[in-house]
Amino acid sequence: MTGEQIIFLLVAVSTLVFALRVVTTGNLVHAALWLIATLAGVAALFALLDAGFLAVVQVVVYIGAIAILFIFAVMLTRKEMRDRGPQMNPNWRFGALLSLVMFGGLYLLLQGWTGMEKTVSDIPSGFDAVSVLGDALTSPNGYVLPFEVASVLLVAALVGAVYVAFNRK
Amino acid sequence: MVPLSWYLIFSAALFSIGLFGMLARRNAVAILLGSELMLNAVNVNLAAFWRYGDVTDIAGQVFAIIVFAVAAAEVSVGLALVISVYRKRNTVIADEIDLLKF
Amino acid sequence: MDFWKDPLKVAADWLMGIFTGWGMNEIAAQVLIGFLGVLVLLSLLMVLDIALVWVERKVVSRFQSRIGPNRVGPFGLIQPFADIIKLLIKEDTTPEGADRWVYNLAPILSMMSVLVLWAVVPLAPNILGVDLNVGALYIIATGAIGTLSIIMAGWSSNNKYSLIGAFREVAVMLSFEIPMLTVMLIPTIFASSMGIAAITNAQDTWFVFLSPLAAIIFLIAAIAELGRAPFDMGEAESELVSGYNIEYSGMKFGMFYAGELLHAFTYGGFWAILFFGGYRFFGLEQVSPFLAIAVVMFKALIGYWVIMWIKYTVLRIRIDHMLGFNWRFLTPVAFVLLMVTAFMNALLADAPNWLYISGMFLSNVLVAWISLETARHYSRRERERVEEVKKTVEAHH
Numbered sequence: 017m018t019g020e021q022i023i024f025l026l027v028a029v030s031t032l033v034f035a036l037r038v039v040t041t042g043n044l045v046h047a048a049l050w051l052i053a054t055l056a057g058v059a060a061l062f063a064l065l066d067a068g069f070l071a072v073v074q075v076v077v078y079i080g081a082i083a084i085l086f087i088f089a090v091m092l093t094r095k096e097m098r099d100r101g102p103q104m105n106p107n108w109r110f111g112a113l114l115s116l117v118m119f120g121g122l123y124l125l126l127q128g129w130t131g132m133e134k135t136v137s138d139i140p141s142g143f144d145a146v147s148v149l150g151d152a153l154t155s156p157n158g159y160v161l162p163f164e165v166a167s168v169l170l171v172a173a174l175v176g177a178v179y180v181a182f183n184r185k
Numbered sequence: 186m187v188p189l190s191w192y193l194i195f196s197a198a199l200f201s202i203g204l205f206g207m208l209a210r211r212n213a214v215a216i217l218l219g220s221e222l223m224l225n226a227v228n229v230n231l232a233a234f235w236r237y238g239d240v241t242d243i244a245g246q247v248f249a250i251i252v253f254a255v256a257a258a259e260v261s262v263g264l265a266l267v268i269s270v271y272r273k274r275n276t277v278i279a280d281e282i283d284l285l286k287f
Numbered sequence: 288m289d290f291w292k293d294p295l296k297v298a299a300d301w302l303m304g305i306f307t308g309w310g311m312n313e314i315a316a317q318v319l320i321g322f323l324g325v326l327v328l329l330s331l332l333m334v335l336d337i338a339l340v341w342v343e344r345k346v347v348s349r350f351q352s353r354i355g356p357n358r359v360g361p362f363g364l365i366q367p368f369a370d371i372i373k374l375l376i377k378e379d380t381t382p383e384g385a386d387r388w389v390y391n392l393a394p395i396l397s398m399m400s401v402l403v404l405w406a407v408v409p410l411a412p413n414i415l416g417v418d419l420n421v422g423a424l425y426i427i428a429t430g431a432i433g434t435l436s437i438i439m440a441g442w443s444s445n446n447k448y449s450l451i452g453a454f455r456e457v458a459v460m461l462s463f464e465i466p467m468l469t470v471m472l473i474p475t476i477f478a479s480s481m482g483i484a485a486i487t488n489a490q491d492t493w494f495v496f497l498s499p500l501a502a503i504i505f506l507i508a509a510i511a512e513l514g515r516a517p518f519d520m521g522e523a524e525s526e527l528v529s530g531y532n533i534e535y536s537g538m539k540f541g542m543f544y545a546g547e548l549l550h551a552f553t554y555g556g557f558w559a560i561l562f563f564g565g566y567r568f569f570g571l572e573q574v575s576p577f578l579a580i581a582v583v584m585f586k587a588l589i590g591y592w593v594i595m596w597i598k599y600t601v602l603r604i605r606i607d608h609m610l611g612f613n614w615r616f617l618t619p620v621a622f623v624l625l626m627v628t629a630f631m632n633a634l635l636a637d638a639p640n641w642l643y644i645s646g647m648f649l650s651n652v653l654v655a656w657i658s659l660e661t662a663r664h665y666s667r668r669e670r671e672r673v674e675e676v677k678k679t680v681e682a683h684h
Contacts, residue, residue, distance in 0.1 A: 019314070024187045028195045035199055035222055039206035044215060045442060049389065051218055052435065058199075058225045065192075065236045070228070070249055072424045077253050080431025080464070082221065082260050084457065087438055089214050089264040091450075093271040104209055105280075111208030119201035123194065132190040134237050143240065146420055146481065149250075152243045159247045166254040173258035181265035183272070 024064060031057030042103045044094075048086045055079050066139060069146050192233035199226035213267045213277045217260060224256040291575050295324075295414055328416070329402055332549065339548045340367040342588075343595065350599040370541075377537035382445050385534065389443035394535065394542035396436035400429045401550045408556060409484045410583055411566055411576035422483035423471045426557060427464060430512055433550070434460045437514075437531050440543075444534035452530025455520040455606050462613045463511035463518075466504055469621040473501040473628050474561045487565035492644055495562040498628060500651040502562040504621055506593070509554040511613070513547065516598040520606055555590025556583065563590075620658045627654055 034057060037050040055078045062071035105111065126132060152158040199222055206219025228249045235245025271277050290297045299320055306316035341356075341364060348355025356363030381390060406416035407425055419425055434457050441453020475481050477497060478489035486494075495502045511518040520530070532543055559565065563586055566572045572579035604612070631650050635643045 018186050021187055024191060028191070032195070032198055032202065035202045038218055038222065039202060039210065039215075044212060045386075046389075047215060047218055049439070051221060054222065055225065058229060061192075061195075061229055062232055064187075065232050067232045067236065067246060067249075068419065069421050069424075070232055070246060072421045072428050073250070073253060074228075075428035076424060076431055077257055078221075078225075080428065080434065081461065082257060084431075084434060084438060084461065085260060085264055086214065086218065086221075087442070088454075089268060091442065092268055093214060093277045095275075101211075101278075103211055103215065105211055108209035111205055114208060115201040115205035118204055119197055122197040122200070126190065126193050126197070132188070132193070134189040135186055136189075136237055137240070139240050144420060145240075145243070145246065148241070148243050149246050152247050153250070159244075162247070162251055166251050169258050170254055173262050177261040177265035180262070180269050 027057055027060045044090045052079055052083045189237045196226040196230040211278050213279050217263050228252055336545045336549045337367045339552055346595050347599050374538050374541040379537045382534045384445040386443040389439050393436045393440035394539045398542050398546040400432035401546050404429050404553050407483050409487050411579035414576050415484055418484050420482045423481040427468050441531040446534055449531050449533045456514055459511055459518055459520050459609055462610055463508045466617045466621040467508035469625050470501045470504045473498050476632050490564045493564045497647045498651050500624055500655045513551050517601040517604050551594050552591045555594055556587030558590040559586035624654050
């Protein structure tokens with residue numbers, strides 16, 4: 017058990033535990049806070065995968081904006097500060113069965129693939145993922161078109177969200 | 186020396202937990218929480234494939250960045266809709282929002 | 288002599304010798320030395336925090352034409368220790384109905400988000416926590432954790448005023464992150480890298496001369512991020528009785544307060560590092576790392592003094608004016624400045640140095656002049672509209 021494996025196991029298992037707390041806790045604000053812990057765990061995994069830019073963007077975008085948006089939404093859609101009633105569907109057992117089937121199916125699918133036991137190759141020295149990423153996102157031979165389309169999508173989402181949630185007196 | 190399978194199984198598990206969250210919760214905001222978990226699982230998957238494949242082919246990270254943008258857009262519009270529905274119907278329980286009018 | 292040139296390496300080698308002499312595994316020894324380094328940095332920062340409490344109280348008293356603490360020790364130097372003892376022996380209350388875990392976690396997260404920032408501050412050419420190549424973005428990320436801690440504090444106190452204060456404060460902090468991020472991209476363009484050490488190394492001419500408008504916008508956005516006046520919605524005492532801080536007493540409040548002071552000092556430091564050259568001072572930093580640390584601390588203190596100066600001189604702005612100022616003035620100006628800087632950088636890439644500097648400076652002055660003219664035009668129209676409404680109201684009487 018190398019150190020890397022121990023660290024990965026710690027981070028991955030704790031992230032999965034936090035994710036389970038997200039979907040099972042009765043108090044919605046607590047669910048949002050457990051989501052923040054999950055997102056931080058995923059950011060740690062990005063850092064383990066040497067995707068430093070993705071890790072920092074995950075913290076900025078997910079934890080710094082989306083999670084706070086969730087907390088605001090939870091607080092704005094209730095009459096009192098506490099949650100009432102059960103938080104689970106009447107069909108939650110069927111949902112649990114379905115998700116177990118999904119996980120089992122994915123696991124079986126992955127077992128049949130030969131590339132599963134790949135180990136990581138070293139990053140070539142002097143390779144700066146951030147500058148390569150920047151080049152890829154802005155070069156016409158690269159991915160500038162999906163980048164621009166994503167920008168248009170964000171503008172559309174911005175205008176749409178403001179219009180839908182606007183409180184006309 | 187973490188084999189690729191560990192990352193893929195982790196992301197499959199996170200995806201299944203997110204799916205359970207989407208299927209089994211009553212509150213509309215909690216359903217969106219489940220979708221966030223699923224999107225994060227996909228991102229981990231993409232980043233793992235980028236790292237364990239050809240590192241100079243940056244397509245994995247580009248895809249993950251686009252997923253970030255799409256997730257942010259989806260959450261903002263989704264929550265705006267939920268807040269707007271709450272203002273009209275005074276409830277966010279998904280089962281009780283079952284009439285197109287009134 | 289070797290120690291004065293490279294103290295960290297000398298200390299690390301000495302400790303490694305000791306640990307392996309005790310029979311420890313080499314990798315475990317390295318991890319332990321890393322932990323000890325972090326511990327030393329954090330301890331020095333907390334001691335600095337104590338000194339900042341004294342600095343803050345003396346400076347605010349001088350701005351208000353009084354003397355400040357002078358009873359406890361010479362020049363009141365022992366005053367912060369008296370404050371700490373008072374906070375520690377206060378009763379540790381938790382409001383009824385409060386969410387205990389979240390309530391106790393909020394001040395810890397607030398302090399953590401500040402201490403974590405110092406991992407990317409380059410104190411000397413070879414004294415750096417982590418040479419992240421995304422350092423500028425890391426600053427915003429840790430600011431996001433601070434925002435989170437405020438909302439946790441506001442919600443878990445089970446108090447409506449606390450919640451309103453937290454909502455307003457978080458709205459201001461999230462809004463002002465956008466001009467700050469945009470303006471932080473301008474030193475990135477000049478240095479061709481987001482790493483803070485690379486930005487410091489590229490400042491042969493300080494970036495404040497290349498882009499003064501970026502420095503000003505960064506200062507304004509940083510003051511809003513800190514939650515200090517004139518943007519201190521979270522602590523507006525005349526409106527909200529201390530905002531998200533209401534239900535906190537004792538050392539938890541001390542964590543928030545000291546965390547805010549250290550946060551202000553850290554952002555003063557980042558203002559100095561990103562725009563005023565960091566540890567560089569006409570080659571002085573090559574002499575010894577300790578001189579470089581002294582230069583950084585001095586510049587950070589000057590930045591902190593400017594932030595304090597603004598806090599104790601300017602009135603608080605109303606919340607809708609604050610947000611309007613951000614979305615209608617600061618963000619468009621920051622975007623235009625970024626585009627103009629990128630354009631001029633591409634245009635003047637091969638130009639001689641003096642042409643580059645003067646071109647950038649003049650383009651900044653042009654953007655600032657155009658934006659101020661637009662703002663003046665808009666405010667004149669607003670004033671005329673208000674005058675007309677007033678005239679019609681008076682005509683009816």
